[in-house]
Amino acid sequence: MVDHTPRRATRRSFLAGTGAVAAGVTLLPKFGWAAEEKKLNFYNWDTYIGETTLDDFKKASGVEVTMDLFADNDELFAKLKEGNPGYDVIVPTNDYTERMIAANMLVPLDHAKIPNIKNIGKAFLNPAFDPGRKYSLPYMWGTVGIGYRKSRVDGVPDSWKWLYDSSKYAGKIALLGAPGTVLQVGCKYMGWPLNEKDPAKLEKVAELLIKQKPHIKVFAEDNGQDLLLSGEVDLTMEWNGDILQVMAEDPDISYVVPKEGGLLWEDTLAIPTGAPHPENAHAFINFLLGAETGAAIADFIQYATPNAAAKALMKPEYTGNPAIFPPDDVIERCETAIYQGPEYTQLVDRLWTRIGAA
Amino acid sequence: MESWRRNPLVFWVTGLPPTAWLLLFFLVPLALVWVLSFAELRGVVEMEVTGTFANYVRALDPLYLQIFGKSFVFAGLTTLVSLVFGFPVALAIVFAPRRWRAVLLLLVILPFWTNLLIRTYALIAVLRTRGFVNFTLEWFWEKANAVLSLLGLGSFQLLGERFEPLELLYNNTAVVIGLVYVHLPFMVLPLYASLEKLDRSLIEAALDLGASQFRAFATVVVPLALPGIISGAILVFIPALGSFLTPDLLGGTDSQMIANVIERQFKSANDWPFGSALSFLLMYLTFGALALRALYTRRTAGQGRA
Numbered sequence: 001m002v003d004h005t006p007r008r009a010t011r012r013s014f015l016a017g018t019g020a021v022a023a024g025v026t027l028l029p030k031f032g033w034a035a036e037e038k039k040l041n042f043y044n045w046d047t048y049i050g051e052t053t054l055d056d057f058k059k060a061s062g063v064e065v066t067m068d069l070f071a072d073n074d075e076l077f078a079k080l081k082e083g084n085p086g087y088d089v090i091v092p093t094n095d096y097t098e099r100m101i102a103a104n105m106l107v108p109l110d111h112a113k114i115p116n117i118k119n120i121g122k123a124f125l126n127p128a129f130d131p132g133r134k135y136s137l138p139y140m141w142g143t144v145g146i147g148y149r150k151s152r153v154d155g156v157p158d159s160w161k162w163l164y165d166s167s168k169y170a171g172k173i174a175l176l177g178a179p180g181t182v183l184q185v186g187c188k189y190m191g192w193p194l195n196e197k198d199p200a201k202l203e204k205v206a207e208l209l210i211k212q213k214p215h216i217k218v219f220a221e222d223n224g225q226d227l228l229l230s231g232e233v234d235l236t237m238e239w240n241g242d243i244l245q246v247m248a249e250d251p252d253i254s255y256v257v258p259k260e261g262g263l264l265w266e267d268t269l270a271i272p273t274g275a276p277h278p279e280n281a282h283a284f285i286n287f288l289l290g291a292e293t294g295a296a297i298a299d300f301i302q303y304a305t306p307n308a309a310a311k312a313l314m315k316p317e318y319t320g321n322p323a324i325f326p327p328d329d330v331i332e333r334c335e336t337a338i339y340q341g342p343e344y345t346q347l348v349d350r351l352w353t354r355i356g357a358a
Numbered sequence: 359m360e361s362w363r364r365n366p367l368v369f370w371v372t373g374l375p376p377t378a379w380l381l382l383f384f385l386v387p388l389a390l391v392w393v394l395s396f397a398e399l400r401g402v403v404e405m406e407v408t409g410t411f412a413n414y415v416r417a418l419d420p421l422y423l424q425i426f427g428k429s430f431v432f433a434g435l436t437t438l439v440s441l442v443f444g445f446p447v448a449l450a451i452v453f454a455p456r457r458w459r460a461v462l463l464l465l466v467i468l469p470f471w472t473n474l475l476i477r478t479y480a481l482i483a484v485l486r487t488r489g490f491v492n493f494t495l496e497w498f499w500e501k502a503n504a505v506l507s508l509l510g511l512g513s514f515q516l517l518g519e520r521f522e523p524l525e526l527l528y529n530n531t532a533v534v535i536g537l538v539y540v541h542l543p544f545m546v547l548p549l550y551a552s553l554e555k556l557d558r559s560l561i562e563a564a565l566d567l568g569a570s571q572f573r574a575f576a577t578v579v580v581p582l583a584l585p586g587i588i589s590g591a592i593l594v595f596i597p598a599l600g601s602f603l604t605p606d607l608l609g610g611t612d613s614q615m616i617a618n619v620i621e622r623q624f625k626s627a628n629d630w631p632f633g634s635a636l637s638f639l640l641m642y643l644t645f646g647a648l649a650l651r652a653l654y655t656r657r658t659a660g661q662g663r664a
Contacts, residue, residue, distance in 0.1 A: 074625035349627035356614030
């Protein structure tokens, strides 16, 4: 067995329902014009950093990092929406990065201060959500696919059909409770682009889901991996990293990105508008993108790194794991979600409300 | 009643902080939400208060009214079940020996010492397919099968080929179980308060005059406990109506309550004005419930005077 035992708790799981986050942030820089105080406020996902990364940065730069945690992008966005409470570096997922760029919530990065950009893989240098990487740099990436229990499923369930359009595994299916993601992946199943915004087509996906609803056990609040592990369901739509954790605990569990393609996501490093320590923030981002640091983080959290120099330092157990790095032809069929404006968001929510009420 | 006038300093010193607190941290934020419910979205983060009623018109769409209705059913069922279970508990505490009462009341409020999220996760561990309820049932199933084998009936598989676990989680029943579990203390405490004051000689008199136990309960105890029943019902009904964590974690695909919709407006849907309008609709309904209570109190007070 490959040893990729994640020593981390689930990134998006337990805290999700609480919305509770410790506040411990200095509100304003006391001497904004003088040299920056040796401090930095980092707002990150839970267990999404290397074991010693923050200490290493302090040793290297003298800057003390305070890390607060958020449970999902909505929480991050809501927290910064009414003004930055004092964070210097944040980790939004690509479509939220785009939303925040649109809302002037991020400051442009000074690439001259981040020489380690050279470590980043070519494929990540010019994404649609942030052309030329003006506002964000890639931190980790992954996919949304199907986690399943091998002994309870015929072969490899490599189609979204088993979740969206079939009664074969009735009552043993969980989908994510994320309205946008569920509808977007539904579009992939229908053979449309992930970011399809034609209301009529989205309506069709909603109807498909309403028809499928009696067979779906639950729209999981991001605990699909736990449902799979405890035998509650046999197939679940999930983030690859979450399934990877339970794969390490139970060899009967596996992960596949369906042949129709799935969602490709990228968590980014960005500096929110009003950050009190922008110099330190640039230095910190540069540090995180270092080859050694990147490798140490990836080794600890077991997500796919976009850092080519870091990946080169990693063992084949990590680089060769298809649940972390799906084959290239699978990646080609995956798409990244883009931010499509408030009307789309409202339509998605309305359809989701209808699916729930039907 | 007018004693405070004689001692205005004491009045201001003790009265001002809570008033300021309520004003600053309750009324002001509430007013902001109210104002927001008349706003329109402008771009990603900007909202403009235009005095529009569009959010309320949207909220009155049959789709949302249906969810309001469903939430009322969930909250009503929760209240009813809490009352049915809570009444005997409160009665038992009242009739328990005095030295036990404090301990029993403590047991009732003990769950509050644990965070709601933890309690809900604990309930998941109890109800799920491989949870404690099903483990227990499976154990009985195995024992029963063993007994049948001893009787030489093992080959008939009278109890089915294998143990079929009950589907207790991820459905509407699970939501009501969860809501009752969380809100039961809010029913028991006011019931206890009103039953404790009950004059036991009235029950004895009813029994002496030939009423059956049930009759004495129905015509003497229940009417005297009515204020407690109403307080308890309101204390359970209102928070149950606004629950979102319980349906989120215990519910199935069919368990969406109005608070789930409201929560989404402030998070993934990013539509604060609409969320505010939905919140205020819910609040108006809550006010309605309180008004009913006030009306009842006034009526009974009027009867008392008559």
